[in-house]
Amino acid sequence: MAGFWGRRKREEQAALDAQDADIARQAQKSLVSADERIRLTTDELAFAEAELGYEPTGELRAALESVRTHMAEAFHLHQLNHDEIPDTPEELRTRNARIVQLCEWAEDLLDDRTQALAEPIARARRAPEIIAGVRADVVRLRTRIPTARETVERLAARYSADALKQVDENPSQAEQLLSFAEHSAAVSERRREAGQREQANLALEASTEAARRAATLLDAVETFEVEALRAESTLSAIVEDSRDDLVVARTAPQVPKVLAAMAELEAALKALPAAGVNTDPFTQLTRLREANGGLDAAIAVARERLARPIPPVEHVRHAIDDADRQLAVTRDVIAGHRGWIGADARTRLAEAERIRVDLDRYLGTSASAALAIDEDHREEALAMARRVAFLANEGLQLAQRDIDASRPQDPRGPDQGWGGRRGGMGDGMGGILGGLVIGSLLGDMFDG
Template sequence: MAGIWGRRKREQEELAAHDADLARRAEQALVQTDERIRSTSDELDFAEAELGASLTADLRLALAAVRTHMREAFQLHQLNHDEIPDTPEELRTRNARIAQLCDWAQDLLDEKTSVLAESVAKVRRAPEVIAQVRADAAALSARIPQTGDAVARLSARYAPSAMSQIAASAAEAEQLIAFATHGADVSERRRAAKQNEEANLALETATEATRRASALLDAVEDFEIEALRAESTLAEVVADSRGDLIAARTAPQTPAVAAAVTALQEALEALSPAGSPGDPFAELSQLRAANTALDEAIATARYRAENPLPSIPQVQHAIDDADRQLGVARGLIAGHRGWIGADARTRLAEAERLRVDLADLLPAEETREEALAAARRVAHLASEALQLAQRDIDSSRPQDDGWGGGGGWGGGRRGGGGNDIASGILGGLVIGSLLDGMFD
């Protein structure tokens, strides 16, 4: 007993120490969070003056939500120190809630102030960013003549369809550079007029304009490299396609193979002559598609030669056989519904479900093999349903109880199947009439 009481005392002391620590942490969290709200409110005022109302709206809403929830925390703390006595459980619950609310408030303010700090840093770096925008615009402007010369040189080598993606790059980049320079000027003027929100927007658009202008000029340089790579790949695909045309002569001559051969020959003939402007990107795509189509047609023809397609009469015969077995199974189960278990019913239901789709699978060559396999599956399931149903019927029939045996009153041999049932019914009628006569 002393050990039990000692253990309980230790547990009570540990719980009391835990409650005291929780109360201290709740009070500290309450003070720290209240101070955080006050300091964040001051930060918000400075940020609004520097950034404007729209960029600080998230922090303002978060601060309002925190103040609302902290009123609950202060109310709980007041309940802990009023004149009404509280149980340890009540104090523990309130202090835990206070700590939870304070943690939530601190986390929310951390998240929103970190985002705001990035915006403030960006605004304070505005003079530096404006200078960078102007420097980038000057550097990009110096690339415009070189880009124009590159476009003119490439236009003599490639067709207009290939050049469409970069033909206007120099002009578009020049417009974006002018827009970026103008945006930097607007941002500077708005900042001087204390219109910080508009200044930030103008600076962001100017920065984006220089990024897009740089991408346009880079695309011209990348185009030349990609075009040369496409030409090299096109030469390889041409050689491969000619080899495929030779190989197609020994493949099974099906209509699909003949059509694919014709399409590939037309794609080869449509290639731009050597020395004339062409579109290596489009020609490569068209030739590769025709080459792939021929490969697939040959593979299909060879597979079909090794695996002949079943004829429609063959598939229809399998469907008819499945229907016959379905009919037998369906009739047996319908005639003995009270005796049939779940296994037989499940096989029959699955067979009927598969049978519904057979008519749609039969005509098309692509699905004829699937139709044959499905028909055989239906027949197999129907056969299983029939066997399971017969098993259920046999197990549900009345067993021989001696009345109809060779030594019983009937004196004859009991038959099987329905005769057993009929004999049982007739025997019951005879016995019933005898008993009725005895008690008349």
Template sequence: MAGFWGKRRREEEAARQAQDDDLARRARAALVAADERIRTTSDELEFAVAELGESTTVPLREGLAAVRTHLAEAFHLHQLNHDEIPDTAEELRTRNARIVQLCEWAEDVLDERTEALRGRIALARQAPQIIEGIRADVERLRSRLPLARETVARLSGRYSEAALHRVAANPDEAEQLLDFALHSADVSVRRREARRPEEANLALETATEAVRRASTIMDGVEDFEIEALRAQSTLADVVADSRQDIVAARPFTQAGAPHAAEVTAAVATLEAALAALPGPGTPSDPFTDLASLREANAGLDAAVEKARLRAARPLPSIEQVRHSVDAADHAIAVANSVIAGHRGYIGADARTRLAEAQRLRAEVNELVVPEDTREQALTLARRVQQLAGEALQAAQRDIDSGRPGGDDWGGDGWGGGRRGRGYGGGGDILGPVVGGLLLGGLMGDIFD
């Protein structure tokens, strides 16, 4: 058995040594890779400064400084591993793990900082091609300006000035942006020739954005015509639907119908919206007309739906509500009488339900008369009655459990159990009385 355990221990030590050797190799390789990466990135930084300028490359420069500081710690740890002072296996393991951690962190920092500049550097190196593309795009978009102006003029005879306001100035704005894009491209060239890369790149980005915006504005003219035609088609459908809704709503406007006044007002609003629509051949704003008509149509739909729901569930009469209120009052009175007459028996449950019933009862009065709250008053009154009934049931259980033969009362001697003891016979009568006196604080005066 001893030989077995000895062999097992030697195998474990060999496995641990193999892991330590692998960690040491990883630490050495990571140190070399990180140091080489710092040297390579330092060269890249010089090129980036030449391409982008000093301020743009500040994050990369700061990242390099931090990495050099931490890599110095890694080299120091590696030196400790190879000095003349003997080290334990745990010390070597800890240092090598720290070296790997520092080197991986250095690689991550440099990856992040160089990646952030990669796009800018590519843009700067491709500046001549980009500027050539900007000038070609400007000429292509300029060729579209006459058609855009013609489209706006043609649409002005079909749509109102308010509708065309969103695109009427688009051709002029696009032309200004195209002029600005050419000017910015020329500035970028001159700044790069003057070895001012930051300003050159900023001007190049500005020119690119100006061309993009000009293209979007030009497309907006064509998009407006398409969307306006679509809105007109939808408007015709909504007009037909609105007229059908008005006919369907007429029965709900009759006297005595639920929410008749509200439905009548919604019908009038929708009829006014229909009447306000411009006639055929009149310049219009289909977007505004459609939004107005949809809003009025939705208002009528909501009013009719409310009336339908009320018709399916009629509003309770005021007599019905008052009957429920009277029943609630009676239930409260009964529960209160029982609890007041047997206070010594009554526990927290019965008292709590009675208190809640009384609290809700105070809210019912304000809800009885207005029609829009009458249903709520009926529901609340029924809840009051339910709570009062629960209070009465709980009180009765407390009383039954406290009488002779119940849980708290015995049947022997001076009234029996722990409540009646010492009060003389008839504990079932004196119990609640004495309990009430205890609650009232008079026990000391009577039994002095």
């Protein structure tokens, strides 16, 4: 048996030694790899600064400084592993693990920062190609401006000024943006020739963005015409649907909210302009949709309430009064016997008080003083009040349990205990004083 355990111990030690050797080799490889990555990134930073300028490469520069600082720690740990002071296997293992961690972090950080610059660098190197593309876009888009102006004029004969205000200035704005794009492209070329790479790249970005926005504005003119026709078609369908909904609404419960929703929908229908009048189909469609949806919602609520009657306001007020009464009783019992009351009873009381505060907040006033409670709030208020009463009552029962468990029980009988002749105190007085923090001392005080 001793041989078995000895062999097993040697095998475990051999496995641990192999693991330590492996992490030591990994630490050395990581140091070499990270150091080479720093040198490579330093060269990449110089190239990036030449293409982009100083400021856009700030994050990569800061990352290199941080990595160099932490790699100094990694090299120092490796030096400690090879100095003249003997180290325990645990110390070597800890240092090598830290070296690997620092090197992996360094390479990950540098990879992330250099990758972020890859696209801007590629873009800067393609600057002449991009500028040529911008100028071609400017020429092409300028040919669309007259057509866009004609479209706006044609739309003005059919749609109101309010409807057209989202696109009527688009042709003029597009023309201005195209002029700005040309100017920015020329600035980018001059700055690049002067070696001002950062300014050249900023001007290039401004040029491409201006051309893109001009195209978007011209597209919006064409899109508006299509969307306006679609809105008119949808509006006709919703008008018919709304008239049908008004017929159905007359068979629904005629409660105030249903009547108000019907009036809103009727007003939206009456506000529609006559045929041949310049219109704003988008605004009309939005108003009609909202009124139609409001009527549907009001009818649904009314029918649901018809199937599930709303609690009378008197029931809700009675439930709130009962909850307040139950809270008051529980508070008094716990306050009068604080030394005996445990966490469960106190927790139930605290939760009941929290919900009671939420109830006042939900109703927007002091519920007990409210003259009326809105129908929309009665059901929820009733449930909250009942929950308060339930928790308060549960807290009272738990408090009574704690009091009964803590009240002194003298085996000598009723004539010898606290309630007997010796103590001179009735059970009521003992219960009251027992709730005090000094209740445990009363026996000694009345002995003798």
